[in-house]
Amino acid sequence: MKKRLILLALMLPVLVIAAAAASLVWLIDQPLTVANERVEVQIPRGASMRQAANAVADAGVSVSPSTLYWFARVGGHANRIKAGSYAFENGVSPRQIVEKLVRGDVLLQSLALIEGWSFRQVRALLDGHADLAHDSKGMDEGELLRQIGASEAHPEGLFFPDTYHFERGTSDLDLLRQAYGQMQSRLNDLWSKRAEGLPLKSPYEALILASIIEKETGQGADRPLISSVFINRLRVGMLLQTDPTVIYGMGEKFDGNLRRRDLETDTPYNTYTRAGLPPTPIAMPGGAAIEAALNPAESDFYYFVARGDGSSEFSKNLAQHNRAVREFQLSQKRKGS
Known part of the structure; x- marks a missing residue:
């Protein structure tokens, strides 16, 4: 009897542990x-x-x-x-x-950078996003570029437009670093596959041209022809004469109306008064715009005008262009009356 009690006393802790383990498993x-x-x-x-x-x-x-x-x-x-x-x-x-x-199956937040946005719009989005750590807020552009490892002196156009996913509390600098790295990767890859004989000296010049194409394109199918117009002009030394660069150079002074005096007022971005490309991109170009800049359509077009439906009418010479301007601008005025 005594041995049974001793055996039971020894087994009891084991049974309790086993019961607890079984309960935990359940x-x-x-x-x-x-x-x-x-x-x-x-x-x-x-x-x-x-x-x-x-x-x-x-x-x-x-x-x-x-x-x-x-x-x-x-x-x-x-x-x-x-x-x-x-x-x-x-x-x-x-x-x-x-x-x-x-x-680490964490809940991811998302943020979309849109083709054609300016860096000012990007910073406003980052500063207003509740799930980001705002480490860049109030930081000047030079310091921001140093923090993300960028070698360029100006941030415009350096970030690839895409939807980015991140953990809550991620630094906005980390997101910018990712977008910058993606742009560098896409740009360098497409530069290595560029058409021969382009009047572009570097991937950065291609980025500048791509940003203009992005702002000038109403329908995606027109990008290669729009690119061909600018490439043809650069080859023969014609002024680019593109309104989006003038608007960009005006900055916050632009009120939505582009006037003749604006086209005649010289700034580093006024392609009506200065030859060649502007000094920096004017927006974030997407992959399609970069592709068009580096692989333009073969054409003998030097002009284009918006038709009013998002597409463009292309012309070989000034006489044709002036007729197209009269036709489509008159058509748009009639529709608006």
Whole structure:
């Protein structure tokens, strides 16, 4: 009898541990309810598994923090969780929560940079985005370029227009660094595949031309022909005479109306008064505009005018161009009357 009592006393802790383990195994796969069916939880950098478990429960997930903690501890995951913003929905299990924290399956935010935008528009978007850390706010452009590793002196046109995904709390400088790197990669790749004999000395000059094409194009199909007009003009030394560069040079003084005196007022960006390309891009060109700049259509066009439907009418000489201007401008005035 005494031996049985001793054996039972020895086995009891083992049975208790086994029962606790079985209970934990059962609990970790049970579906949980979530407040409002979905919650977001922010796990700060350096948080312990116990702190993360408490944060998940405090956010409205019906889980015992101890269950999460001990499952992670027993499985060797307690020191492997990653910081970030996580989303949990109804039906998630404790096992899935811990696995998500270990994978770093964080909730990503998004931000879209649009073709044709100026850098001023880009900075306004970054400064107003609630999920970014605004490390560049108030930073002058020279310092900003140094921070992202750019060698150029002016930020205009250096960032590739695309939709970028990032974790909440990411530095806006990191996003700009990514967009700059993508532009450099796309530009250099297309430069290596450029047509022969272009009057462009560097990838940066191609970027400048691409930004003009981006601003001048109403329909994508016209890009290669618009590019051919500017390439033909550069080859023979004609002025580019493109309104978007004049508007860019006016800056905040532009009120939406481009007047004759604006075309006659000299600035570094006035392509009616200065030959060649302007000193910098005037906007962010997309990949299609860069492709058009480096692989223009073969044409003998030197002029184009908007038809009013987004497309352009191309002309070989000034007489044809003047007729097209009269035709389409008169047509637009009739439609507006």
